[in-house]
Amino acid sequence: MSIPPPAEIERIAYLGTPAAAVPPLRALREAGYEIPLVVSRPDTRRGRGADLEPSPVKAAALDLGLEVSDDLEDVAGVGAALGVVVAYGEIIPSALLEQLPMVNLHFSLLPRWRGAAPVERAILAGDEATGVSLMVVDEGLDTGALYRRAEISIAPDEDSGALRARLVALGTEVLIEALAEGLGEPEPQAGEPVYAQKITTEDRRIDWTQPAVQIRRQVRVGGAWTTFRGQQFKIWRTAVRSAHVAQELRADLPGSISGLSVATGEGRIDLLEVQAQGRTRQAAFAWHNGARLRPEDRFV
Secondary structure, eight states: OOOOOGGGOOBEEEEEOSGGGHHHHHHHHHTTOBOOOEEOOOOEESSTTOOEEOOHHHHHHHHTTOOEESOGGGGGGSOOSEEEEESOOSOOOHHHHTTSOEEEEESSOTTEEEESOHHHHHHHTTOSEEEEEEEEOOSSSSOSOEEEEEEEEOOTTOOHHHHHHHHHHHHHHHHHHHHHHOOOOOBOOOSOOEEEOOOOHHHHBOOTTSBHHHHHHHHHHSOOEEEETTEEEEEEEEEEOOHHHHTTSOOOOTTBEETTEEEOSBSEEEEEEEEETTSOOEEHHHHHHHHOOOTTOBBO
């Protein structure tokens, strides 16, 4: 279905789930659009025995006094002129797309990093830039033609949380401006598709034989972990040793700890913030002071 002109877009159905999808929802409301329905993924339990909790988008929608559903089929009957999708987490059926045109705000420069984890994959790959794409929703996984793209650089020290926040702000601005100006004709995606598979626990496990630069990317994604004295040990912030300083230290096996410096397959990293199993996050020097490291201690 074709997208109506700006003057005919008064009612927008919104589909989204995580915290990153909350600012665009609020911005649409502040811009004066009527939102007859918000669709989000079903409530989930965040821990064993915990009560069901709503998604961030559902919680925000209820706070705004909006109707919420976890049934996609409800979108068809609310009289919306357009559907806006932001990190909803499910492929939209073609039958529904035939009833309501939809646009999707995606946090990458498509066709690079189609899929579930575009922000994290961009960091892991060492990309120097990323961005947002506003596109047609079709039956594929982020394959629709593009209405808008906007690019930003990735700072060398930027973690996934900070980068995602900047992308959300940029994407929200792009979405509101595009709806006000008119979307125009979309253009097919050009280039080689690259897929952003969901980040797994193993993706976060540190292999100390890898170069320091690559390990630091894992840390920037968040939740990077290793083992220390047989227990899981998370590393939250690090710094890479400069080459001339690293050369002054003896050549240790990967994972060997010297002060707050850890040997890797290429270079060393300095620990800044860590989390031992069963503990809260803390400054690395505080952990080091209490750990009483032995010569044989290593991260593995």
